[in-house]
Amino acid sequence: MTLQTSRRALLGAGAAVALLAMAPAAQAQDIKFGLVAALSGQSARAGEAITRGLTVAVEEINAKGGILGGRKIVLLRRDDESNPSKGLIAARELIQREKVAALFGGLDTPVSLAIVPLANSEKVPFMGTWAAGTPITKNGANPNFVFRVSAVDEIVDQAIVKYSVRHYSAKNPGMILVNNPWGESNEQGLKAALTASNMKYAGIEKFEGNELDVVPQLSRLKASGADVLYLVGNVGPSAQVVKSLDKMAWKVPVVSHWGPAGGRFTELAGPSAANVHFVQTYSFFGDLSPKGKQVLDMLMKKYPDYKGPGDITPAVGVANAYDSAQLVALAIQAAGSTDGDKVREGFYKIESYDGLIKKFAKPFTPQNHDAVTADDYVWTQFINDQIIPIKH
Amino acid sequence: MKPLALLGAATLFAAAAALCFVADGYQLFVIATVGLTAVVGLGLNVLLGLAGQVSLGHVGFYAIGAYTVAILQTKLGVSFWLALPVAAILSAIVGTILAIPSLRVRGPYLAMITIAFGFIIEHGAVEWRALTGGATGILNIPDPGLFGLKLDDKPLALVIVGVTAIATFLYWVFARSAWGAAMRAARDAETASESLGLNLVAIRTAAFTLSAAAAGIAGAFSVPLTNFVAPSAFPFFQSILFLLAVIIGGAGTVLGPLIGAVVVVLLPEYLAFLAEYRLLFFGGLLLVVLWVAPEGIVGAVARHLRRADERPPRPGVDIERFLHERADGGNLEIRGLSVAFGGVRAAHDITLMARPGQVTSIIGPNGAGKTTVLNLLCGFYRPDAGSIRLADIDLTGKPSYEIARAGIARTYQTTQLFGQMPVLDNLLIALRRGNLGLSISPLRAGGDDGETARLAESLLGFVGYRGAVERLAGSLPHVDKRLVEIARALATGPRVLVLDEPAAGLGAGDKTTLAALLRKIADTGVAVVLVEHDMGLVMGISDHVVVLDAGARIAAGTAAEVRVNPAVRKAYLGEDMKLAAAPRAPSGPRAPVLQTGDLVAGYGAEPVLKGITVSVGAGEMVAVLGANGAGKSTLMKALSGLRRPVQGTITLEGQDIATLPAHRIVGHGLILVPEGRQVFPELSVLDNIRLGAFSRSDGDIEQDVEAALQRFPRLRERISSRAGLLSGGEQQMLAVARGLMARPKILLLDEPSLGLAPQLVNDLFGAFARLRDEGTTILLVDQMAGLALALADRGYVIESGRTVHEGTPEEIRNNPALEQAYLGSAA
Amino acid sequence: MLITAAIVTGLGLGSMYGLLALGFYITYSVSSTVNFSQGSSMMLGAVLAYAFVVTWGWYPPLGILTALVLCGVYGLAVERFAVRPFVRRDSNAWLMATVAVGILVDNIVLFTFGKEPRRFPSPLADMPVSIADVGVYPLQLVIPVVGLALAAALHVLSRRTKYGKALLAVVQNPDAARLMGINVSGAIAASFAISTIFAGIAGILIAPLFNVNSDMGTLFGIKAFAVAILGGITSAWGVMLAGLVFGIVEALVTVLFGSVYTQIVMFALIIVALALMPNGLLGRAGVKKV
Known part of the structure; x- marks a missing residue:
């Protein structure tokens, strides 16, 4: 048994050494940006969009000579598999091992929420690029190291309710929501917005992200007299809802969160796709600003599978990520250091930034860590393969 | 695992604890995660490694533990240290409840129940919003304190290392306890363990309960580690990872779950830089690890290090006295026992009496219902009518473990030893007579020289076993398996010993020894009930013989009386054998x-x-x-x-x-007509015959089928019935006919x-x-x-x-x- | 109207579950093992067919046929590399190995096919038709027909043809089957191929109603396993029946109680059903031989 013991001890020692040996391997003076997002599985496409937006921004900054007097930015990415525990461990690795100067978040609100306390206690700026859960930025911490360049569910939901009332005179809306944290967050947001407008609702139905047929859920909403549908779901599930409506021959107005913009909605949902009116923060279609043209150009050069604006999906992911990277770089520049506290202050010092989404003016204040506001939402619909703003 | 190896494990944990003092926050987190995964793995090992049951839903118990702590801490302001035992108990209770449906199913059915359980917990956590915080979960759960110290990164990692060490030690204690042995026994041979008086329901429920409690405790500790709970942290995939940790490390080994946890947690961390390609590589590496060590890493290492201990049994205890002291019971009385399966009367109105100190044999041609009577007697089948009494106890319709505890021990036609346990442990668990107690005292209490060990070894000597006591029972030669099985039955201190064809597969010399042994056992006052084909053996030692035919008793009496009974001669012994064909004259050498x-x-x-x-x-x-x-x-x-x-x-x-x-x-x-017929029971007689010609593709097959039916006309009468319904003789004809269809050389x-x-x-x-x-x-x-x-x-x-x-x-x-x-x- | 809609939807869904579950049944009855990543096999069928028919513009029947052949080859590979090495060593690690294969395949497809869901165009899934006031795509009516036809074909082929009977012989007594000249390891490999081909057919049938992407099979695979178990994994009819029942009950639960509790109710029903019928709906309990 002695031999066995020593073998086991050896194994243990090996594991210990291996644990200690997980050392970082980048140049000391580089400034590291870390991304924790779902890069595989269901949300892989979103993770890729964020990656590309960040990459293009970082390359642009580096090509111009970097920040803080010539230091280059390196992007480190980790897959959280949409699991907050994995996200937390990845964030710890990036912060505590890799000493990233800033952390970027991904699609999933629960993952971001799990990271928020760590970012605040470790004093590392955490920039949201997608996850729209309200408490991510309004997390009650002081000082608060969490910033965001993305929509906020609460505000989107108010916009959805307002739009449905103004354009469809909605009195009894029904909600059809994907059964995940995003759906739940909007369920709360929509309920709150409806209460604020003194409205009731026909019903709330959930559906799974990879459900074949949503007819049973929609039938319940129809039976309870829904006059408008509020839709929250990614592009695939949203398409399933539209196809199920087709099957039921139910022509009901659909007002949606930005999910349909995440892919080839018209291809997936068929001609009725145009009936869905959804909110957007950015689209590469139409007349682009000079900044828009420049970024589109860079993206198409860098990624050959982007052959036109229609391929850049989800556009919001790319655009949010691009602007967030630029804003973080500006904050570091303003701070003159990568020290977390100083960078946090740096965010408040950004006066203006001519970005992709808009011309940001004083995007962050100690009271407001969300750079995208209600005024930035545009209502759009798919006409053929293009996202077109709705003109009323 | 010997104490020295335990020392090795202790060194390992000491090293991990030392590591905690130099590690950074991330490494502390990783160490703690390994620890928690190992604790779940240890619990899962009770289920998988000891009890042989699989669970693909353990993340459910982990989640219950985590949510309990989170809810108690945040909603009721309960301290973590109070919430922890509540979490463990709650998980254990849910485990006990889940054991109820799980006891009736096995294999993939059990896997499905556990998968469903995991999903219910995950979805339940999403929907029970008032309590669980829905999909967002519960955030900012404060770190607990310990002796005025805030339990954050470093102290927490140390505590978790300590918890893991305690869990490992407890597993070690449990695995070598009588309960652990009982679980192994139930895994290796279910029916045999029941007839040793082991209550399978209690044993499997205990496995589920313990396993769930361990997962619950790990889940509870995950709360101070991550400071949040959310449903998406408990996906189905995590259950697979837990199970994987046990399998990769080595199911049934003490250190397996620990090594497995190291692999399952560290490997993805090493691959983290691969970003989106991490899962891809993880999947590939998993396959490689499984290929290299399918029985687990620790299992593979242990296999190379296992030393043979060839010590034979040492006698010392007077077994005849041991048996005599217990065998004071009255008669075993079976009256009017009947059972039918799907309309077929397998046993009808069977009455027999077995007296202490006598050998009572049940004989009859194949299919007479002998084994059926034994199975009724031992509680494996429920009789439709009739009664079974031992002395003044009514045993009719009692579960088999109760019948065993009443003093009826049993051996089987095909031996049912606990194959993955040493010979000695096979007996030690039987010596408990189903009484495992609440303590987790080791099965080998008192060590190798303890009283029970000496008794067990003496029993082995008594039956004539001369092999090594530490050898795995499954690896014994056939004769030794028979002997050990008899010794194991005797270890329960039976009043009645029931043997089903103990001589099958034994040589002449061994049969003589067996006959003497059975006589010797009967002479101690045990009632021996014997079902046996070997008439020489039966006639030689029986005091009383009962003859069955077609499920009914046709005669009873002494061997001499039975032998001359005309009904018996007709049904069982038949006519004197006269071959229809004569031997033929020898011919010259042939090619x-x-x-x-x-x-x-x-x-x-x-x-x-x-x-x-x-x-x-x-x-x-x-x-x-x-x-x-x-x-x-x-x-x-x-x-x-x-x-x-x-x-x-x-x-x-x-x-x-x-x-x-x-x-x-x-x-x-070259065509073999195998021993035991081996017809395809669910296929028709005709299909069986045709399958014999599977390798042929000529056009004469139907012609040959006709020829086969002419050769065996009885098959023609049964041509479209399922082969499994044929009698033994008809099946043998079918097997020969089937073999001939290949036109054998x-x-x-x-x-x-x-x-x-x-x-x-x-x-x-x-x-x-x-x-x-x-x-x-x-x-x-x-x-x-x-x-x-x-x-x-x-x-x-x-x-x-x-x-x-x-x-x-x-x-x-x-x-x-x-x-x-x-x-x-x-x- | 609600109930009718639920039943029509449930029938279509249920026959998909049944079809996928038949794959579990086939390998389990021949070899007592299953491919735990059956959902990935289904996805593979859809993705391959998409690549051939849509991306490369092949003649659809040819593309679909090629996809199914490749599915079969994939099944052979799963058996050869993730099942046989473990069964031979009497280890149950095949369970984990097939899961690992599923992870591999899902991720390879993710990086080759792409991360975006795509639509598989089909003339049968363009315009819904109305039946008893319920709109359905013609394909939804085709699916149960194909599902039942395949189950029936499986039943008939296994009882009427030489090779079918050989497969049954392997199920009942592998050693005796060897003595008939039947290649048992070949038969087991074949069962895996048939199993993945069934999954592939399910994937291709469902693709036009659904979106083609690398994780389209995950939830389906788990539900199909539940269906196979509920049906009593040793009975082809039981499995198909369980599929239909599961699909209809699922749709009815959604309609009657609301979608929030569908998953919880369905999984709870599975546990209750198995507790009451430990061998599934039509699975037979063998008389305990001692």
């Missing part, structure tokens, strides 16, 4: 069809065949004779390709077939007379004689040496895997040494 050269087969150091050389000429009928266990059936399997690899040569018409698999050999024209017949009534045997051998006379080349193995020699042109005698004699039937019959070896009691 060999089949030849073997020094054939060696079997695994490990002790091959079953140690050099067999036989030759069969065209048109010849050759008999292979030998005692049971001599290697006759192994030879047939080796020739037909069922046993591979073999050394030496097998030549069929000049072509070497020693390396060919069975299905290819068929194409070359040589037909191998393995024990065709086994278990058949004499009249049927006679018919069958008549058919063989006709085949022989038609010129079919036949190699015959049969226990009924007289019959085989009556037909054969030549014969071989094999002994202990070697051909020892060859000659004409006359020469073999006249050789006294061979008669001694083989014909001794069988004739």
